[in-house]
Amino acid sequence: MIIKEYTEILESTIAGTYLTLRLNAPKIAASALPGQFVNIRTGDGFDPLLRRPFGVYDRSGDTISVMVLLRGRGTRALAEKNAGDTISVLGPLGNPFPAPHPGKPPLLIAGGVGAAPFLYFARGLSKPKMILGARDRLLLPPLESFMSACELMISTDDGSKGSRGTVIDVLKQFDLSAHTVYACGPKGMFAALSEYFSAQPVSPLAYFSLETYMGCGFGACKGCSVPAPDGGLKLCCTDGPTFLWSEVML
Amino acid sequence: MKNFTIHTLGFRNPVLTASGTFGMGGEFDGLTDYSKLGGITLKTVTPRPRSGNQPPRILETPCGLLNSIGLENPGMDEVIRIIKSEHPFRAYDTNIVFSIAGETADDFTRMADAVIGAGDIDMLELNLSCPNIHAGGATFDSDCANVRAIVSSVARLDFPFTVKLSPNQDILGNSIAAEDAGAHALTISNTFLGMAFDRKTGEPYFRNKVAGFSGPAVKPMALYNVYRVAQKVKIPIIASGGAASAGDAIEFLLAGASFISIGTMNFVEPDIAETVADGLAEYLREK
Ligand SMILES: Cc1cc2nc3c(=O)[nH]c(=O)nc-3n(C[C@H](O)[C@H](O)[C@H](O)COP(=O)(O)OP(=O)(O)OC[C@H]3O[C@@H](n4cnc5c(N)ncnc54)[C@H](O)[C@@H]3O)c2cc1C
Ligand SMILES: Cc1cc2nc3c(=O)[nH]c(=O)nc-3n(C[C@H](O)[C@H](O)[C@H](O)COP(=O)(O)O)c2cc1C
Ligand code: FES
Numbered sequence: 257m258i259i260k261e262y263t264e265i266l267e268s269t270i271a272g273t274y275l276t277l278r279l280n281a282p283k284i285a286a287s288a289l290p291g292q293f294v295n296i297r298t299g300d301g302f303d304p305l306l307r308r309p310f311g312v313y314d315r316s317g318d319t320i321s322v323m324v325l326l327r328g329r330g331t332r333a334l335a336e337k338n339a340g341d342t343i344s345v346l347g348p349l350g351n352p353f354p355a356p357h358p359g360k361p362p363l364l365i366a367g368g369v370g371a372a373p374f375l376y377f378a379r380g381l382s383k384p385k386m387i388l389g390a391r392d393r394l395l396l397p398p399l400e401s402f403m404s405a406c407e408l409m410i411s412t413d414d415g416s417k418g419s420r421g422t423v424i425d426v427l428k429q430f431d432l433s434a435h436t437v438y439a440c441g442p443k444g445m446f447a448a449l450s451e452y453f454s455a456q457p458v459s460p461l462a463y464f465s466l467e468t469y470m471g472c473g474f475g476a477c478k479g480c481s482v483p484a485p486d487g488g489l490k491l492c493c494t495d496g497p498t499f500l501w502s503e504v505m506l
Numbered sequence: 507m508k509n510f511t512i513h514t515l516g517f518r519n520p521v522l523t524a525s526g527t528f529g530m531g532g533e534f535d536g537l538t539d540y541s542k543l544g545g546i547t548l549k550t551v552t553p554r555p556r557s558g559n560q561p562p563r564i565l566e567t568p569c570g571l572l573n574s575i576g577l578e579n580p581g582m583d584e585v586i587r588i589i590k591s592e593h594p595f596r597a598y599d600t601n602i603v604f605s606i607a608g609e610t611a612d613d614f615t616r617m618a619d620a621v622i623g624a625g626d627i628d629m630l631e632l633n634l635s636c637p638n639i640h641a642g643g644a645t646f647d648s649d650c651a652n653v654r655a656i657v658s659s660v661a662r663l664d665f666p667f668t669v670k671l672s673p674n675q676d677i678l679g680n681s682i683a684a685e686d687a688g689a690h691a692l693t694i695s696n697t698f699l700g701m702a703f704d705r706k707t708g709e710p711y712f713r714n715k716v717a718g719f720s721g722p723a724v725k726p727m728a729l730y731n732v733y734r735v736a737q738k739v740k741i742p743i744i745a746s747g748g749a750a751s752a753g754d755a756i757e758f759l760l761a762g763a764s765f766i767s768i769g770t771m772n773f774v775e776p777d778i779a780e781t782v783a784d785g786l787a788e789y790l791r792e793k
Binding site for chain 2: 260306480
C-alpha cells in the first residue's frame with residue numbers, strides 16, 4: 257500500500273554533489289523493497305510544485321535513506337534541510353527489482369547516481385559484482401557503503417579513478433549469458449547498453465531501471481510514459497521503474 | 507448547511523476532483539477517503555482507445571504544470587465492459603462523474619446514452635475543451651453553435667451533466683449558450699494553452715508544441731473566468747483551476763462558483779481534496 261508519511265530527517269550528509277538523507281519513516285520502511293522509489297515534497301510551497309522521485313537507497317528498522325544527486329531546484333531545496341526538519345514522503349512506489357534468475361548471479365551496472373537503488377538491493381544478495389561508472393572521479397557517488405555491500409569495479413571516462421573508459425569496457429570481460437544484469441544510470445548509458453546487448457548472439461537477461469519526469473508517481477497523471485518497441489507506451493511509475501531491457505526504447 | 511445539488515443529484519459537499527488528475531478512480535485507493543469528497547471525476551473517455559502523445563508529456567513551471575498527455579484512455583467500449591463486469595465504481599462512496607469527449611458532435615449523445623445505460627455513474631461531464639489533441643488546439647467549443655447543438659442533444663437524456671469549457675475560447679458566450687441549451691452545470695474551466703522551449707535544441711519542448719497549463723499559477727485567471735461567467739448564468743458553476751487549499755475554494759465560492767474541483771494538486775498531495783473539503787466545511791458551518 258502507498259503511504260503518505262511525514263518523516264523526520266535524522267541525518268543529512270553532503271559529499272561533493274551528493275546528498276544523503278536518512279529519514280524516520282516507519283510505515284514506508286515496513287514495506288519498501290529494493291528497486292522501489294519514494295516521491296518527496298521538497299518544500300511546503302508551490303515552487304517547486306511536484307514531488308521529486310528517488311530510489312530507496314537503504315533501509316534499516318524504521319528508517320529509509322535516499323541518495324540524491326544535486327541537480328536543480330528541488331534537489332537543492334532538499335540539501336538546505338537540516339536534521340530535525342520534517343518532509344513529506346510518498347511511497348513505496350513502483351515495482352521491486354525482479355529476483356536474479358536461478359544459476360545466473362546478479363551483475364549490477366550503475367552510471368553515477370544510478371547506483372542509488374543498488375545498495376539496498378545488494379544488501380539482500382551475497383556481495384554482488386557492481387560496475388560503477390562516471391565521467392570523472394568527482395561525479396562518482398560516495399563509495400564506502402557500496403564497498404562493503406558489493407564487489408565494486410569502477411571506471412571513469414578520464415581514468416581519474418578506477419579503469420579508464422565506460423562501463424561497457426568493463427562489461428566486456430563478462431559472459432552476459434551467465435548473469436542476471438541490472439542497470440541504472442543516465443539515458444546515454446542505457447542507449448550504449450542497448451546497442452551492446454543487441455549485438456550479443458543471445459539476448460541477455462537484463463533489466464533497466466529508468467528515470468523519467470514524473471507528475472505523481474502512482475499512475476494518476478499518465479505523464480511518465482516510456483515508448484515501447486511495439487509502438488505502445490509504458491508508465492515508468494506503475495509498470496516500472498524496472499523493465500526488461502528489450503521492453504523499452506531509449 | 508448549504509444544499510449542493512446539480513439537476514437532481516445531491517452532493518455531500520462542494521469539493522470534487524478534476525478529470526485527468528484522478529485516474530479512473532482506483533489510483534487513489536488508500537491515499538484518500540472517498541467518502542469525504544463531493545465527487546470524483548474520471549479521466550476523459552473517447553469513443554476509440556487512444557494511446558496518447560509521445561513523451562515528454564509534462565513539465566513543471568513555477569507554481570504550475572504544462573501537460574500534453576493527449577487523452578490517453580482505453581476507449582468507450584472497454585470502459586463500459588469494465589463497468590458492467592467489474593463494477594469498479596461501486597467501491598467508491600462518493601458521486602462518480604464520468605467525463606466524455608467525442609470525435610464528432612453526435613458522439614456525445616451516443617456515448618452519454620451508453621454510459622448511463624451501463625449504470626454506476628452519477629453525473630456526466632462533457633469535455634468540450636480538450637486543447638491539446640488536434641493541431642492548433644481546435645476544440646468543440648471553438649464554435650458556439652457546436653456547444654448549443656451538443657448540449658441540447660445531451661440534455662434530452664435528462665441525466666445530470668456538466669459542460670466543461672476551455673478558457674482559450676469564448677468562455678462567456680459558450681457558457682450562456684450551454685445554459686440556454688439546457689446544461690445543468692458548467693465546469694469553468696479546462697487548462698490554459700501554454701508553451702515551453704528547449705533551450706538546447708531551440709525546439710518547442712512538447713511535440714504538439716502547445717500544452718495545457720494548470721496548477722496554482724492559473725488560479726487568478728480561473729477566478730476571473732468564474733466571476734464573469736457567474737454574472738451571466740444561473741446554473742451551478744464547478745470551478746477548476748489552481749485550487750490548492752480551503753482558502754482557494756472559498757475564493758472560488760466568493761467569485762460565484764457552487765462547486766470546486768481540484769486537479770493538479772492531487773498529484774502533489776493525494777489527499778488534498780479531502781483536506782480542502784474539511785477546511786471548507788468549517789468555513790461553511792461558521793457562515
Ligand atoms: C524512479 C526514479 C528514481 C530516481 N532515483 C533517484 C535517486 O535515487 N537519486 C537521484 O539523485 N535521483 C533520482 N532520480 C532522479 C531525480 O528524481 C531527479 O534528479 C530530480 O527530480 C531532479 O529534481 P530537481 O528539482 O533538482 O531538478 P530540476 O530543476 O527539476 O531539473 C534539473 C535537471 O534534471 C533533469 N531532471 C528533472 N527531473 C528529472 C527526472 N525525474 N529524471 C531525470 N532527470 C530529471 C532536468 O531535465 C534538468 O536537466 C530518480 C528518478 C526516478 C523517476
Ligand atoms: C495531467 C492532466 C491531465 C488532464 N486531463 C484532462 C482530461 O482528460 N479531461 C479534462 O476534461 N481535463 C483534463 N485536465 C484538466 C483538469 O481537469 C483541470 O480542469 C485543470 O487542470 C485545471 O485545474 P487544476 O489547476 O486544479 O489542475 C487535465 C489536467 C492535467 C494536469
Ligand atoms: S508519474 Fe503520474 S502516471 Fe507515472
